[in-house]
Amino acid sequence: MDNMANSCSSAQPTRLDQCLQAIGFMESVFNKKNGTPRQSAICPQSKGCIDLNKCLFNNPMHSLIGIQDFTHIWVLYYFHMNTNKRCPSKVRPPRLNGQSCGVFASRSPHRPNPIGLSLVKLEDVRDGKLYVSGIDLLDGTPILDIKPYIKQYDSPDCLPMPANIDRCLTSSETSSDSISGDLESLVVLNNDNEVTTQRVSNELQQFDNNSLPNDWIDGSVVSEVSVEFTEKSLKQLQNFHTRVEKNLCDYCLKYLKPIELRDAITNLLRADPRSVYRRNKCVDRLYYFTIDSIHITSWFDIETNVVEVIKVKPFMTKQLSNVD
Known part of the structure; x- marks a missing residue:
């Protein structure tokens, strides 16, 4: 079964044949990278509108039916102003003030696929345009997709907890020593299908020696001015x-x-x-x-x-x- 799964995984294409197209463009208060918020909602007063591509649908307004019932929307977009020639595996987010982390543990625009995701407040819908606030997008940004924010699904606080959560949290099996032992016992199959646990242990040890500060996740590493x-x-x-x-x-x-x-x-x-x-x-x-x-x-x-x-x-x- 493992061999079959490994074979199927290797057969997956690394490049997608389907082409993306802009469903619209952002009209924004931000004309230049300087001063543009790194995340949405930092500046609730920042406003703009998404002008839908009139050639995408015969009637663009039909694609927006019902969206006015939501308070917020997810906006997926293309980082069209990126100038990087390569995609590093480690980046230095400004909030870490010089420390590095993996690119997939960051919101860096310099990614294998330069796609951004922002949660913005929906203010109004009219004439095929979505008027939004709390944005962090530059003027002219190509929009790839729009999805409604649904609190019951998108907020972890609203998700149902496992029935045995109390037992899991109090079990001695979840002690730090036990967790560390479980991680070090992870196995990775190499090209010869040999079990290589030592490499995983070494990588974990190396990561532990370069651990990030405890408050890096909540963004409080860089203090406000x-x-x-x-x-x-x-x-x-x-x-x-x-x-x-x-x-x-x-x-x-x-x-x-x-x-x-x-x-x-x-x-x-x-x-x-x-x-x-x-x-x-x-x-x-x-x-x-x-x-x-x-x-x-x-x-x-x-x-x-x-x-x-x-x-x-x-x-x-x-x-x-x-x-x-």
């Missing part, structure tokens, strides 16, 4: 509005409301969007990013763990070359 605004930047924020006025069109917001601006910028900076390299190596602590129609200049003070918003102005395409 305090966000402050200069008086000048607060006055500059007041120039932005939601309607086009004569000679003020550069200050017109596309998605955000003026009342949301300060909170949106605060949420983005509080999570420290800088890369590990910029955080640890760059002498220049200025950090530029854009959201909606706004270009923000901030300053990170590493001694006080404070970031200060020092300048806010309209965002224009020609400014992209100055954004690191």
Whole structure:
């Protein structure tokens, strides 16, 4: 039976023949990687909409019937701005501040298949578009699929527990020594179908010696920073509005409301969007990013763990070359 399973596994193709197609594209408040949240829900004020591909269905609205009944949706998308030439097996997520982990234990965009997954809040559905908030996608991101978030299935807290869970948790068989012994007794069949337990034991030992911090899973390794605004930047924020006025069109917001601006910028900076390299190596602590129609200049003070918003102005395409 094991030989048969091994034979079937080796017969599986490593490349898929079916081609994926974009079902739509994201219209987002984020135009550049700088300042874009690494995860959805970090900035609830970040908004956008998914414009469905009108050529995919004869009537795109038919594909959305019933989706308005859900509060959140899963969005699968393609990392179209990736520039990496290779796919490493180990990566250094920013939240680990320089420490590495396996690529499949991370949310890194640099993966064998550059596919992202975000949980976003569904605000409205109209004219074949899905209006969403709490996004972490760049403008123009190709969307591969949309699925409704169903709490009963998607939240582990809502899943039924095994009937014998109490016995399992209190059993002496689940002690750390027993678990370690069970892991070390794992077997792997090599090409000659020989049992090789020693290699597994060595790999476990090596992993244990390079163990990650206890709090790396909940994302608390990189601490949040305090966000402050200069008086000048607060006055500059007041120039932005939601309607086009004569000679003020550069200050017109596309998605955000003026009342949301300060909170949106605060949420983005509080999570420290800088890369590990910029955080640890760059002498220049200025950090530029854009959201909606706004270009923000901030300053990170590493001694006080404070970031200060020092300048806010309209965002224009020609400014992209100055954004690191």
